[in-house]
Amino acid sequence: MQIRLISFDLDNTLWDTPSVLIKAAQGMQEWISKEAPAYDRLSTEKHREIHTSVYTNQPELVHDLSQLRLAVLTRTFEVCGYSQANAAQLAHAAFGVFYQLRQQVVPYPEADPLLAKLSTRYRIVSITNGNADASLSPLGKYFDFNITAAMVGEMKPAPEPFVKATELTNVKPAESVHIGDSLKDDVEGARNAGFTPIWFNEQGEESPNYPVATVSNLKEIVGLLEQLEAG
Numbered sequence: 001m002q003i004r005l006i007s008f009d010l011d012n013t014l015w016d017t018p019s020v021l022i023k024a025a026q027g028m029q030e031w032i033s034k035e036a037p038a039y040d041r042l043s044t045e046k047h048r049e050i051h052t053s054v055y056t057n058q059p060e061l062v063h064d065l066s067q068l069r070l071a072v073l074t075r076t077f078e079v080c081g082y083s084q085a086n087a088a089q090l091a092h093a094a095f096g097v098f099y100q101l102r103q104q105v106v107p108y109p110e111a112d113p114l115l116a117k118l119s120t121r122y123r124i125v126s127i128t129n130g131n132a133d134a135s136l137s138p139l140g141k142y143f144d145f146n147i148t149a150a151m152v153g154e155m156k157p158a159p160e161p162f163v164k165a166t167e168l169t170n171v172k173p174a175e176s177v178h179i180g181d182s183l184k185d186d187v188e189g190a191r192n193a194g195f196t197p198i199w200f201n202e203q204g205e206e207s208p209n210y211p212v213a214t215v216s217n218l219k220e221i222v223g224l225l226e227q228l229e230a231g
Contacts, residue, residue: 007125007179173194
């Protein structure tokens with residue numbers, strides 16, 4: 001096949017994500033404890049109730065994790081007794097702390113040399129369901145475009161994020177490869193959109209009941225792409 005476009009998932013494909021999210025959540029919580037101590041006095045059950053209420057009453061936010069988190073924070077501060085205006089201000093400030101820390105990712109050692117090589121030959125885009133911003137990462141210079149679920153209004157495995165990648169780069173799905181760690185979101189999503197998926201199976205998960213090109217280390221991708229192009 002001829003390959004002109006390669007799209008990458010970000011979280012747990014180009015960097016480890018749980019450690020970043022934990023650090024971001026802790027940083028936000030520390031800020032909130034200083035600026036709005038009433039937040040900490042709410043019970044765990046009350047926090048859970050607020051989360052459930054926002055998720056239920058604002059389903060349109062399900063594809064936009066940033067706006068969803070903002071909505072939960074705003075509602076929580078309102079329950080704490082702050083006015084709507086003050087609650088919104090606190091929510092945006094708290095989320096700002098979270099977002100800044102959330103972008104402080106540490107790419108896998110193999111990611112930079114891989115993208116440096118691929119970007120000289122292919123169009124490179126990121127496609128993420130989350131709120132990681134590839135342009136703010138140490139790998140940002142390698143990406144032509146960064147596509148989020150919030151941008152297109154749908155999450156992988158829906159085809160919309162992949163369609164957006166082809167529209168922005170003017171490349172056909174048949175000339176496109178997507179690389180990611182999730183069988184459902186990345187592999188099945190790519191297949192449904194007409195992309196050729198490469199499954200980054202670092203954890204050694206059980207293979208699906210259909211054939212899929214698979215790597216366990218990012219170093220293996222260049223060789224696999226060469227095989228796909230030769231096939």
